[in-house]
Amino acid sequence: MSATPSAPVGSRSYTCNWCGAVSDGTSLSCPSCGATINVKEIVTPTGWIEMPGRKDMAKLQIGKSSCQIEGLYVPAADFNLAAEDGVYFAHHVLLWKENSVNISMMSMKGAWKRAFAGMPIFMTQAKGPGHIAFSRDLPGELLALPLQAGQAVDVREHFLLVATDQVDYGWSNTNIWFNTKNGDETETHYPLGMFLDRFSASKMPGLLLLHASGNVFVRQLARGQSILIKPTALIFKDTSVSMQLHFEHPHSGWNLWMSYIQRYLWLRVTGPGRIAIQSAFEPVEDNGQTITSHSPATRQQW
Amino acid sequence: MVQPAQTDAVERLKCNWCQGINLKTALSCQFCGAPLDLKDVVSESGWREAPRLKDMTEFHFFNSTCQVEGEIVPVAEINLAQGDGIYFEHHVMLWKDPTVPMSVLQLPGGMKRVLAGMPFIISVAQGPGRVAFSRDATGELVVLPLHPGMELDVREHAFLLASANITYSFERIKGLRNILFGGQGMYMDRFVTTNQSGLLILHGYGNVFERTLKPGESILVEPGAFLYKDSTVQMNVQMQQLTTGLFGGSAMSLAQMVGPGRVGIQSMYVHHATE
Numbered sequence: 213m214s215a216t217p218s219a220p221v222g223s224r225s226y227t228c229n230w231c232g233a234v235s236d237g238t239s240l241s242c243p244s245c246g247a248t249i250n251v252k253e254i255v256t257p258t259g260w261i262e263m264p265g266r267k268d269m270a271k272l273q274i275g276k277s278s279c280q281i282e283g284l285y286v287p288a289a290d291f292n293l294a295a296e297d298g299v300y301f302a303h304h305v306l307l308w309k310e311n312s313v314n315i316s317m318m319s320m321k322g323a324w325k326r327a328f329a330g331m332p333i334f335m336t337q338a339k340g341p342g343h344i345a346f347s348r349d350l351p352g353e354l355l356a357l358p359l360q361a362g363q364a365v366d367v368r369e370h371f372l373l374v375a376t377d378q379v380d381y382g383w384s385n386t387n388i389w390f391n392t393k394n395g396d397e398t399e400t401h402y403p404l405g406m407f408l409d410r411f412s413a414s415k416m417p418g419l420l421l422l423h424a425s426g427n428v429f430v431r432q433l434a435r436g437q438s439i440l441i442k443p444t445a446l447i448f449k450d451t452s453v454s455m456q457l458h459f460e461h462p463h464s465g466w467n468l469w470m471s472y473i474q475r476y477l478w479l480r481v482t483g484p485g486r487i488a489i490q491s492a493f494e495p496v497e498d499n500g501q502t503i504t505s506h507s508p509a510t511r512q513q514w
Numbered sequence: 515m516v517q518p519a520q521t522d523a524v525e526r527l528k529c530n531w532c533q534g535i536n537l538k539t540a541l542s543c544q545f546c547g548a549p550l551d552l553k554d555v556v557s558e559s560g561w562r563e564a565p566r567l568k569d570m571t572e573f574h575f576f577n578s579t580c581q582v583e584g585e586i587v588p589v590a591e592i593n594l595a596q597g598d599g600i601y602f603e604h605h606v607m608l609w610k611d612p613t614v615p616m617s618v619l620q621l622p623g624g625m626k627r628v629l630a631g632m633p634f635i636i637s638v639a640q641g642p643g644r645v646a647f648s649r650d651a652t653g654e655l656v657v658l659p660l661h662p663g664m665e666l667d668v669r670e671h672a673f674l675l676a677s678a679n680i681t682y683s684f685e686r687i688k689g690l691r692n693i694l695f696g697g698q699g700m701y702m703d704r705f706v707t708t709n710q711s712g713l714l715i716l717h718g719y720g721n722v723f724e725r726t727l728k729p730g731e732s733i734l735v736e737p738g739a740f741l742y743k744d745s746t747v748q749m750n751v752q753m754q755q756l757t758t759g760l761f762g763g764s765a766m767s768l769a770q771m772v773g774p775g776r777v778g779i780q781s782m783y784v785h786h787a788t789e
Contacts, residue, residue, distance in 0.1 A: 268555055268563070269555055269557060271558075278558075280557050280558055280559075282557050282561065282563065282721070282723065282781075283563065283720065283721030283723070283781050284721065285586070285652050285653065285654070285720050285721050285781075285782075286652070286719070286720025286721055286781040286782040287721070287781065288721065288723070288781045290557050290558075290559055290561070292558060292559065303756070303766055306736055306766075306768075307735075307736050307739055307779070307781065307783075308733060308734060308735045308736060308739065308768075308779065309733075309734050309768070310559075310733065310734070311732065311734065315754055315756065315766075316756060317756040334756070336756060336766075343559040345559070347720065347739075347781040347782065347783075348782075349719075349720075349782050349783060350782065351586075351652040351720065351782070
């Protein structure tokens with residue numbers, strides 16, 4: 213691990229290493245993302261940046277509204293919404309709310325496809341004034357991603373905790389799949405899920421809060437630089453980062469057929485841009501049967 | 515539980531969590547283990563974090579002690595003195611000295627409890643000796659010393675252990691609507707002290723927050739997040755209708771808690787599906 217000190221700008225102003233926001237440096241945490249200020253960034257020799265520590269009760273400011281992050285094991289995001297300010301979320305992450313906060317449905321485009329893919333077909337939206345809080349049901353970290361106007365990120369499905377109204381919500385096919393055949397039956401597998409959520413701030417800056425399991429690590433890939441990650445470990449990526457499948461077969465000295473049965477499924481991500489992964493992830497489902505077709509992929513036989 | 519007499523207020527420290535009186539030199543409360551050298555952590559909306567018990571913190575009840583070990587899935591290790599006892603659901607027992615005698619608490623309404631999915635058998639351990647307890651998920655121990663005359667309602671299966679002098683019963687959740695949509699099951703555990711203090715330890719999933727509601731003040735809580743409440747707090751189900759023109763919509767049930775009294779919630783909870 214190496215440590216890089218955060219860079220103060222000017223006499224008092226402070227530029228957050230995590231989100232790049234400039235603040236006056238008088239508070240203990242960045243008002244845009246809640247990262248503790250004036251702490252050294254923890255970077256592995258391979259370039260993975262550990263998500264910056266966040267002090268309990270760190271407060272984020274979003275226009276007239278604010279958000280306080282409470283707790284460390286399974287943190288809750290407690291929004292104090294100003295009148296007319298709003299957020300949206302999947303309804304099962306709601307922890308508590310005040311009576312004054314109105315909640316309603318936000319319908320989504322492509323509902324049938326989303327339902328077929330196991331994604332939420334409805335989002336719930338809440339309007340201020342008042343407090344409303346959210347948390348998920350897994351130990352992990354909250355990632356605050358302030359999005360500037362024109363900025364977008366691709367997020368794996370089910371990672372959204374809550375987003376402010378200024379953030380547009382869309383989705384696209386992952387185009388990461390493979391088919392296996394067992395007798396006459398063909399099964400299609402989506403190691404990353406069928407769809408990726410895309411969150412973008414078109415006109416106004418907004419805030420996106422994600423919840424990841426375990427610890428979160430972020431890496432900046434240079435143009436053309438690629439790395440193999442477990443598909444289920446991906447949290448988000450910049451839209452400029454491309455993805456494809458990678459099949460890896462370990463060396464087996466005595467039987468070529470057996471070596472093809474043993475395979476590792478990877479997601480190859482190629483820069484430029486950021487990727488974020490979580491340290492607690494589900495095993496990738498692979499029944500080990502013959503792959504008959506797949507999305508664009510690379511292969512390595514050792 | 516015996517508390518030192520408050521003869522010299524300057525030399526004593528009052529615990530903000532359990533109101534126990536401690537010597538001024540103490541770093542943690544001798545009755546609940548809450549750190550005395552740290553400020554309360556309270557959100558702007560009024561939720562107070564349950565005290566984060568430092569690893570290996572020790573506190574006392576009667577002539578026995580409890581040591582909290584670990585921080586991610588903490589263990590409560592009880593050193594029971596001769597004549598002291600505790601009760602618990604048997605599946606939370608982590609280890610014990612072979613010499614610690616075990617028995618079973620006689621419970622009224624056994625059939626009702628079985629039908630409601632509540633533990634039919636509550637185990638009892640008597641001192642002397644050591645017994646340790648933990649649950650199966652990341653979370654916090656919530657140490658609640660109960661003063662005489664207190665009544666506390668606890669989500670079923672959330673209590674880790676209680677001292678033998680606390681009366682254990684169960685309270686049927688009132689109203690079919692509450693049972694069907696409240697997400698609490700049919701019953702809540704009720705712990706009552708009469709003329710003696712007692713110790714109750716809960717395990718909350720994730721982080722635990724407490725809020726004290728004024729008379730008539732209310733808050734809406736995800737039913738799966740409810741952990742405990744004073745018996746003075748009323749709990750009702752409130753349906754939130756969520757509709758869209760195309761799909762007709764759905765309904766979400768939230769638990770409305772109405773003061774006066776304390777309400778405790780956990781940040782990691784079992785989600786109960788909407789209709």
